[in-house]
Amino acid sequence: MTSAQQVALGGGATADLFLLRYGKDGSLLSVKAEEEIRSRLSASTDVFLFSHGWNNIFQKALDRYRGFIVGYSGQREAFGVPGQPGYQPLLIGVIWPSTSFVFPWEAGPAIAAAPDPDGREAAEAEEMLRLVMESLPASKQPEFVEGIDGRTTVGREDALKLAELALTSLRPLDSDDGSRRPEVSEFLDKIWAKLDAGEEAVRDDADDEIGLVEDTDDDAVGIAGGFSFDPRNLLRVATVWKMKARAGDIGVHGVAPLLRHILSQDGPRLHLIGHSFGARVLLSGLATAEPTRKAHSMLLLQPAVNRWCFAANVAGTGRKGGYHAVPDLVERPLLTTMSEHDAPLRKFFHLAMRGGHLGEPDLAAFGNTDLYGALGGYGPYDEGDGRTARQTATSPGENLYDLDSGARVIGVDGSLDVDGRPAIPSHGDISSPATWWALHCLTRPN
Template sequence: MSGSFQQITLEGGAQADFFLLRYDEDGRLLSPRAEEDLKRRLPGVSDVYLFSHGWNNIFDKALERYRSFINGYMEQRRTFAIPTPQGYRPLLIGIIWPSTSFVFPWEAGPDIAAAPDPEGREAAEVEEMLELVATSLPGAKRPEFTERIDGHTAIGRADALKLAGLVLGTLRSEADPDDGSRAPTAKEFLDTWQVLEAGAHPVPADGDEIGLVPDEEHEDGAPPVGGAPAVAADIPFDPRSLLRAATVWKMKARAGDVGAHGVSPLVGHILQQGGPRLHLIGHSFGARVLLSALATAAPARKAHSMLLLQPAVNRWCFAGNVAGTGRKGGYHAVPDLLERPLVTTFSAHDEPLRTFFHLAMRGSQLGEPEIAAFGNTDLYGALGGYGPAEEPGRTAKADAIFPDKGRYDLESGARIIAVDGSIEFDGQPAIPGHGEVSRPVTWWALHCLTRPD
């Protein structure tokens, strides 16, 4: 594509350019003519809104989500007569990156348990996962990996160890970029695999985490460090659980690559001295795209704002001291690259980020060197599921604010404001699920960050 994708009609009949930029899985720009045209139009622009979608979005779906958010945001401005900055002339950019996958369609309410599907959806998911993971392995290892999985729903421990070693060595060999934890060993991952297997059974009525038998709970309801899998040690392993975890690892890494290698140069260009105000809005793994882009851009000046919607990143990613390890989170510096505090949402109704992410992303001995942290949401929980790890004076939590019912305190000194979307308005959660983020409370959050008053 080249040039502006379409014109968005603003208040009073003015027009704003809406560009779509496509990147490949390594972050290579596939829309160079569109980017050239975009850069030519930046002079005279007052505000740039840069959006990045999350997982499982084909082009049409991503475009639909961008339009939904933009239209809701503009309609809310008209409804509540929200002022715009003087000389307001916005430009909008939607990132299109290869996140398409049947597995974990988080925006549509995923079937994490992989229950039988008479219409064949699960079979299609498994085929896509197998291809995605197998093609990531060195060529010599692909036949062995495929043969051990193809057509199997249960394998023995020896085969499971071999498969885990093959995948970990390629897709999870480095320290986690969010929290710095070492990758698990194949044996450590088999323990997690068993917990994932337990997730195929109903969650107990008392709300315990998937397949865990807690002897005591943290304040947030998370299972204790050291909780053991509620499964027998000799159970067979379903290779689909490995494929699901491996797909998470691959997509997480891909989002970081797209941000650091693809979107980052554009962010740096926009933030050249004297350019427009930059507002970054990312959902799910799209939050990682934009965090990586800003973190690596070495900007000449600060971006104006960042709104993360149910981000699929570790809750320690902004920390100055990750779980007492002395390490800084991978995006510790990002809030200080913004004029206004970073605003990020979380919700207890985000099932994938509350019940799966911390299992898939469990590393090796983070924070508790002698204890296996099964299902520990304090250490491995997602930012969009549990909010950021709190640091006095740097982070603040606030209930989601309904339109025209107040504003977030952007002057308290906190650099990160975590917005709790679990609270209800008129009997409905403010953020009822992972993909339901184009909502009155999220449009309002962006208005609070961007309005001049």
């Protein structure tokens, strides 16, 4: 009995979609499903592996995978897109434990004491607290809980203690590259205060030069003359740290072994599609898989990773980005979308990730979004060496992306309208004719 879901491809054809669930440490929980996947490889022409972002609800992830596959397949039929001879796809969806709520700033920063009639914000805070608590030493958990529970403001002294607990437990020192986490006072005054000040302060911070971020004015910090802090914003930042680290663990310990096996087999082309932190899952997986042949294509949809991650020389540090080698492990140029309509990645990602070092997979530092912005918000950094290029999202049909320019990474700008709507209108709205067409451009036969 198969453990796969059936997905309609159009024209009466169907394909099997296998869902692989992983534990928070990357341990595989769907052992039989993976065994069946391995047994199907020799009969497949193409393997499509999807990884979701900020969402761990099984049914919702399944629905999103189905929606993307059905849209992509319907487009193939509508436009007569050629496939591999004897086209037989095998579909795999990763299910990894992120969080059941939206990206922490999908709806903007929290406002202290704002009404919460349906209890949603309280439920989100409860889940974020649970996630953060998993990484705190047992002896420190009571102090942290008492500083958070039922409070929308804390004084500076309590805020310092809470920040110290979060920083030391969730942002450890990275001794291998000489980097540092932000000092507690830096975090308090330049990150937490900015988030409490609201959207305008965050937007203003986007133009700060590295090392020249001004202290937030006390009157803008929030209530109580700048000496109170909203602990919910600390939870939001800490949750981003937690999910960033977890996505890497899922990729390295969970997905990499599967990629290694698929790419050790002759035959099926491998296509990787990741959204948000799911892009980090796939990047980390491929970077550590040590494959014996290349994946065929990779499509990153609003990736929540740093824009320097593919760079040969990160911001003049002499270090390569953590995923610098990945584009050379893929036959086709890597396509990565970006959009000015993605509020979480345009306005908040660089704040949550700021600290004292550069380059994914361990990036975070004070400075502007040119240096520290998200790949899905600002696109890949162009060092002028021809390795990176930019193209605008295109309508499906005759227009194809230029994959022969020599660029290994192509940033696809989804800010402009395609067929009457932005190609990427928000962080989560990434299944559309424009993104399906981007995958077709990558998967067309040579």
